[in-house]
Amino acid sequence: xxxxxxxxxxxxxxxxxxxxxxxxxxxxxxxxxxxxxxxxxxxxxxxxxxxxxxxxxxxxxxxxxxxxxxxxxxxxxxxxxxxxxxxxxxxxxxxxxxxxxxxxxxxxxxxxxxxxxxxxxxxxxxxxxxxxxxxxxxxxxxxxxxxxxxxxxxxxxxxxxxxxxxxxxxxxxxxxxxxxxxxxxxxxxxxxxxxxxxxxxxxxxxxxxxxxxxxxxxxxxxxxxxxxxxxxxxxxxxxxxxxxxxxxxxxxxxxxxxxxxxxxxxxxxxxxxxxxxxxxxxxxxxxxxxxxxxxxxxxxxxxxxxxxxxxxxxxxxxxxxxxxxxxxxxxxxxxxxxxxxxxxxxxxxxxxxxxxxxxx
Amino acid sequence: xxxxxxxxxxxxxxxxxxxxxxxxxxxxxxxxxxxxxxxxxxxxxxxxxxxxxxxxxxxxxxxxxxxxxxxxxxxxxxxxxxxxxxxxxxxxxxxxxxxxxxxxxxxxxxxxxxxxxxxxxxxxxxxxxxxxxxxxxxxxxxxxxxxxxxxxxxxxxxxxxxxxxxxxxxxxxxxxxxxxxxxxxxxxxxxxxxxxxxxxxxxxxxxxxxxxxxxxxxxxxxxxxxxxxxxxxxxxxxxxxxxxxxxxxxxxxxxxxxxxxxxxxxxxxxxxxxxxxxxxxxxxxxxxxxxxxxxxxxxxxxxxxxxxxxxxxxxxxxxxxxxxxxxxxxxxxxxxxxxxxxxxxxxxxxxxxxxxxxxxxxxxxxxxxxxxxxxxxxxxxxxxxxxxxxxxxxxxxxxxxxxxxxxxxxxxxxxxxxxxxxxxxxxxxxxxxxxxxxxxxxxxxxxxxxxxxxxxxxxxxxxxxxxxxxxxxxxxxxxxxxxxxxx
Numbered sequence: 055x056x057x058x059x060x061x062x063x064x065x066x067x068x069x070x071x072x073x074x075x076x077x078x079x080x081x082x083x084x085x086x087x088x089x090x091x092x093x094x095x096x097x098x099x100x101x102x103x104x105x106x107x108x109x110x111x112x113x114x115x116x117x118x119x120x121x122x123x124x125x126x127x128x129x130x131x132x133x134x135x136x137x138x139x140x141x142x143x144x145x146x147x148x149x150x151x152x153x154x155x156x157x158x159x160x161x162x163x164x165x166x167x168x169x170x171x172x173x174x175x176x177x178x179x180x181x182x183x184x185x186x187x188x189x190x191x192x193x194x195x196x197x198x199x200x201x202x203x204x205x206x207x208x209x210x211x212x213x214x215x216x217x218x219x220x221x222x223x224x225x226x227x228x229x230x231x232x233x234x235x236x237x238x239x240x241x242x243x244x245x246x247x248x249x250x251x252x253x254x255x256x257x258x259x260x261x262x263x264x265x266x267x268x269x270x271x272x273x274x275x276x277x278x279x280x281x282x283x284x285x286x287x288x289x290x291x292x293x294x295x296x297x298x299x300x301x302x303x304x305x306x307x308x309x310x311x312x313x314x315x316x317x318x319x320x321x322x323x324x325x326x327x328x329x330x331x332x333x334x335x336x337x338x339x340x341x342x343x344x345x346x347x348x349x350x351x352x353x354x355x356x357x358x359x360x361x362x363x364x365x366x367x368x369x370x371x372x373x374x375x376x377x378x379x380x381x382x383x384x385x386x387x388x389x390x391x392x393x394x395x396x397x398x399x400x401x402x403x404x405x406x407x408x409x410x411x412x413x414x
Numbered sequence: 415x416x417x418x419x420x421x422x423x424x425x426x427x428x429x430x431x432x433x434x435x436x437x438x439x440x441x442x443x444x445x446x447x448x449x450x451x452x453x454x455x456x457x458x459x460x461x462x463x464x465x466x467x468x469x470x471x472x473x474x475x476x477x478x479x480x481x482x483x484x485x486x487x488x489x490x491x492x493x494x495x496x497x498x499x500x501x502x503x504x505x506x507x508x509x510x511x512x513x514x515x516x517x518x519x520x521x522x523x524x525x526x527x528x529x530x531x532x533x534x535x536x537x538x539x540x541x542x543x544x545x546x547x548x549x550x551x552x553x554x555x556x557x558x559x560x561x562x563x564x565x566x567x568x569x570x571x572x573x574x575x576x577x578x579x580x581x582x583x584x585x586x587x588x589x590x591x592x593x594x595x596x597x598x599x600x601x602x603x604x605x606x607x608x609x610x611x612x613x614x615x616x617x618x619x620x621x622x623x624x625x626x627x628x629x630x631x632x633x634x635x636x637x638x639x640x641x642x643x644x645x646x647x648x649x650x651x652x653x654x655x656x657x658x659x660x661x662x663x664x665x666x667x668x669x670x671x672x673x674x675x676x677x678x679x680x681x682x683x684x685x686x687x688x689x690x691x692x693x694x695x696x697x698x699x700x701x702x703x704x705x706x707x708x709x710x711x712x713x714x715x716x717x718x719x720x721x722x723x724x725x726x727x728x729x730x731x732x733x734x735x736x737x738x739x740x741x742x743x744x745x746x747x748x749x750x751x752x753x754x755x756x757x758x759x760x761x762x763x764x765x766x767x768x769x770x771x772x773x774x775x776x777x778x779x780x781x782x783x784x785x786x787x788x789x790x791x792x793x794x795x796x797x798x799x800x801x802x803x804x805x806x807x808x809x810x811x812x813x814x815x816x817x818x819x820x821x822x823x824x825x826x827x828x829x830x831x832x833x834x835x836x837x838x839x840x841x842x843x844x845x846x847x848x849x850x851x852x853x854x855x856x857x858x859x860x861x862x863x864x865x866x867x868x869x870x871x872x873x874x875x876x877x878x879x880x881x882x883x884x885x886x887x888x889x890x891x892x893x894x895x896x897x898x899x900x901x
Contacts, residue, residue: 055695059735059744068693077508085750099692101683103507107500108533115497115530119473119504122491123512127504145494168750229747229773230731232738238689249489249505251512253468259434259483261492266436314771389776 057232062200062222063088063130065233066156067096069201070128073208074241075154076102077127079116081109081135084168085224086158089130103127110135114142114155121151122260124248126208126241130156132224133166133174137182143217144183147277148262152211152245154204155189156220158227159358161385169385170224172307175362178219179335186274188281190218190288191335193306197231203333205236210288212242214280221335223358225308225387284337291339292331293346295321299328301401302350304343304367306332308387309356315390320397325405327397335363340370347374352401356380356393425458427467432484443481447647449604449637449654450479453546453617456610457515458486460618464625470513471505473498475527477519478552496527499534502541510680513624514541521551524560524584531586538595538629540677542620545586545632548639549658556642560584563661583661587634591667598623598631599668604638605655609664619671628674636662708741711767714852715775717792719760720784720805724826725839728865729782730761732843735861736853737765745773758787782842784825789813801850803842821849821891828881837878844882849891 060068066089067078078093090106097104103120107113113129120127131139136157146153159174161167176182179191190210192203200222207218244250249258264270292310295317296302303313310331320327330346332339347353353375357363364379371377380396382388398405424430432439444450461470470488474480476495483490489512493501498516506514516534523531523545534541550568551557558568558575561583565574575583587601598620602613613635620631636658638650645653690696718730727748734746747762762775779800783789789804796802796818804822814820823845825838832841840862847853859876866872 055690057738058695059731059738059746068695071689071693077504079504096693098681099684100689101681103504105503105507105537108529111497112500112530112533115494115500116504118493118497119491119501120508122501123471123505123508125508127508141494142497149492224750225747225773228750229745230734231745231770231773232743235690235693235695238686240686241683249471249491251469251471251489251505251509251514256468256487256489259490259492261483261490263480263492269436308774311772312774318771387774389774390772391776 055235055237057234059230060197060201060233061088061228061230062194062197063158063227064092065197065201066130066204066220067092068235069204070154070208071096071100071102072236072238073126073205074239075126075128075208076100076241077120077125078102078104078129079107079113079120079127080129081107081113081131083132083135085160085170085227086130086132086135086156088227089156089158110138111141114139114146117153117155118142118146118149118151121146121153122149122249124244124250126152128154128156130158132158132160133162133171136174136177140177140183143189144181144185144187145262146217147183147187147189148185149260150215150277151217151260152215153217154207154211154220155217156204156222159221159223161383167385168224170308170358170387171383171385172223172309172358173362173383174221175335175357175359178221179362179366187277188216188336190214190216190284190337191221192218193221193332193335194226195307195310195331196226197229197233200226201233201235212245214284216280221307223307288334289337289339289341290333291342292329292333293342294329294331296328296330296346296350298326299346299349300326300351301328301354301397302346302352303327303329303354303356304332304363305329305356306335306363309358312388312390312393313356316393316397319390319394323398325398325401335366338366338370343367343370344374347371350375352376352378352404354378354380354397354400356388358382358387425455425462427458427461427470427487428485429487435481435484442485444478445641447638447640447650448478449546449548449635449639452604452610453544453613453635453637454482454485456614456617457517457544457621459614460621461488463618464622466513466621466625469511470515471509473502473505473514473516475516475518475522477522479517479519479546480553482517496522496525497530498522499527499530499539499541499543503534503537503539506539506541513621515621516541516543518543518545519552520545520547520549520559520561524586532589532593535590535596535630535632536593538597540624540627540629541631542624543630543632544617544620545634546637547586547634547658547662548637549583550639550642552639552642561586561662563657585662587632587667590632595630596632596668597629597670597674600632600666601634601636601662601664603636603654603659603664605636605651605659609655623671627677628671629677634662636664708767712742712765713767714763714765714780715778715797716763716765716780716782717760717775717778718763718782718784719758719788719792722757722759723836724759724784725836726759726784727761729839729843730763731865732840732858732861733763733765735865736857739857739860740853742766743768743770745770747773760788760792780846782846784839784842786810786813793818801846803846805838805842819891821845823885825882828885829878832874832877832881834874837874840875840878841882841885844879845886846882847879848883848886
């Protein structure tokens with residue numbers, strides 16, 4: 055299909071419909087509301103369900119019901135709403151139901167503001183709900199990726215019987231870029247385990263309760279094995295001009311875009327900088343990051359939080375290389391020039407002397 | 415002893431053996447005298463009599479009846495505490511042929527799940543809700559429920575429920591009866607055999623309503639909990655009969671089954687090939703895709719800024735849309751804010767021959783300032799040699815730069831002259847295009863046609879474009895066409 059100028063949030067819904075999503079349950083919140091609005095417009099026209107729920111708590115439980123009935127379904131929200139959904143996400147992961155959640159992050163904590171932040175990282179990537187579970191987390195950085203990653207999310211959700219979160223920031227949701235959409239697919243047949251109110255599915259049971267400790271342990275080990283498989287197979291990252299990079303920048307979403315500009319500006323000054331942009335946040339692109347640490351002398355993590363992605367980079371690199379950190383929060387998104395100035399300042403002495411960088 | 419006849423066989427839709435239960439697979443987990451056993455049986459009989467075992471999906475709650483799926487040989491979904499009506503809603507919406515029964519206790523439905531039950535009822539979801547009210551939290555060991563009668567002691571109301579501190583018991587049927595949508599609301603009891611016989615009929619009707627495609631049906635069952643009430647089963651039944659029935663009242667509160675409107679049938683889904691058109695991905699305007707790269711290299715960082723209502727975002731969008739048609743890489747990023755009066759508005763637009771790294775414009779080489787505050791805010795950041803269009807008679811004396819190419823014109827006043835003050839943004843666009851040669855006329859008109867939905871506004875915008883061009887032709891500005899290319 056021809057490229058069409060599309061808002062990131064709308065791209066999510068169009069891609070979802072094209073991928074066979076036929077139910078949307080959600081509650082409005084800035085900066086994610088265009089997702090609900092587009093879903094309200096399109097889903098009824100394709101024989102699907104759109105329902106504006108009474109709360110995000112209800113939305114996520116409707117998703118539980120829709121997924122249990124074997125329908126590709128999704129919801130979307132932002133920080134405060136995602137917090138309310140954590141209960142449901144835990145149940146969905148526990149009951150092994152596939153569904154897609156888009157989180158268009160805004161400023162927090164509390165009511166915060168509606169400008170972009172990346173501070174839902176911990177509650178999404180680390181699992182804000184109770185129990186040993188993970189959501190699979192994808193991190194789009196363009197309107198095209200909002201579409202592509204939504205398609206990918208539905209496939210991963212079905213493959214792993216697990217909730218998948220498309221984790222974007224307010225800017226990635228609000229910006230318009232050309233998007234080439236995939237061709238529509240037929241609604242996938244409902245999975246065998248679904249509860250559909252038919253003779254064939256009558257024996258089926260969707261539940262997350264395992265009263266006997268041994269049975270629950272067995273269930274948790276099964277989930278754990280599934281996550282390990284995802285870690286082995288699904289981690290992805292974009293490496294941009296890292297071949298000869300001495301300093302590797304790490305950032306995702308809108309920061310991945312800003313950092314791409316920083317790479318260009320820095321290289322124009324003769325500083326060998328590259329970018330690693332995680333496309334999956336869980337599973338985290340551990341192998342790729344470690345591979346780059348063989349040649350890179352230092353890393354600079356830049357994110358719109360006080361250091362949530364930073365923790366994962368530190369855990370991954372295990373002290374192999376010094377890691378510097380650049381952060382803006384509160385809805386401020388830095389310009390490329392601002393990050394460049396930080397980079398030059400931070401690495402100035404070591405760049406001149408060509409000495410091994412010391413962790414600041 | 416004389417001979418006897420069994421008149422009540424085990425319901426067909428109960429399992430013969432409760433295999434999902436780890437031990438003692440021939441008895442239930444309910445205490446002797448518990449009302450759940452009776453309610454399960456009444457519901458199972460209704461399912462049998464209506465012949466809907468295959469179609470039934472039972473949503474089990476959190477509480478003593480969390481294990482309803484041990485016993486019912488139907489489709490089963492176990493849900494989070496209080497959320498069964500939300501789960502049931504989605505199941506029924508996507509599987510309208512199924513018979514969805516939400517089975518909930520009082521803590522589940524009347525405390526933590528209040529929002530879910532009220533809104534499912536208010537939407538008139540065509541589901542059946544069985545609400546088992548025994549006035550206590552049973553499974554967690556006897557804490558106060560929202561329906562615990564006044565004066566009654568529990569582990570969390572050790573001095574007896576007090577209206578001043580714990581409030582009154584919640585009358586859920588009455589609460590739901592204030593809503594328009596529900597079709598059937600009735601409270602029954604298990605206090606006497608006669609009450610139980612009546613409960614059987616009412617539960618069956620509440621399920622039958624769904625079979626007939628009617629709306630939301632709700633049955634509250636006043637039910638004994640001998641273990642936690644610390645009464646024997648006979649005393650517990652008396653408590654239901656005397657105390658619970660007195661507190662809540664046994665009655666039909668609503669029966670709109672005769673006059674209930676039939677729900678409209680679902681529209682059949684379109685053919686898969688139709689979906690791109692429905693999504694607006696085939697709009698008929700842009701059938702000829704841009705072929706290859708545009709002739710001229712370009713790397714524009716455009717900032718458009720002004721008051722909310724001046725068409726700032728649309729101006730940027732037209733540039734991006736027309737740029738896309740011209741074959742450039744484009745991006746448009748609004749600095750969004752709350753929907754409030756007197757807000758300022760700006761957007762970042764990139765048009766580039768090369769892939770766009772950051773969509774953010776921090777050092778614009780084109781600034782389109784629709785008001786003075788925007789000029790003052792963004793002018794200092796403009797790249798040397800950049801283009802600045804300002805909506806005013808002249809640049810303020812204390813706000814001008816010699817190293818940029820500026821054009822001040824009263825675009826809003828020109829728009830007033832056209833009879834539509836809001837068209838100033840497009841007049842400014844016309845001036846920019848005329849002064850720079852950026853983009854072809856048909857690309858811009860194509861963009862306007864796609865973005866401006868009203869025919870009146872589209873025609874007005876065409877006039878506005880021409881108006882802007884005319885102004886520039888009258889007094890050429892120092893922006894040679896060749897400036898933009900290759901910046």
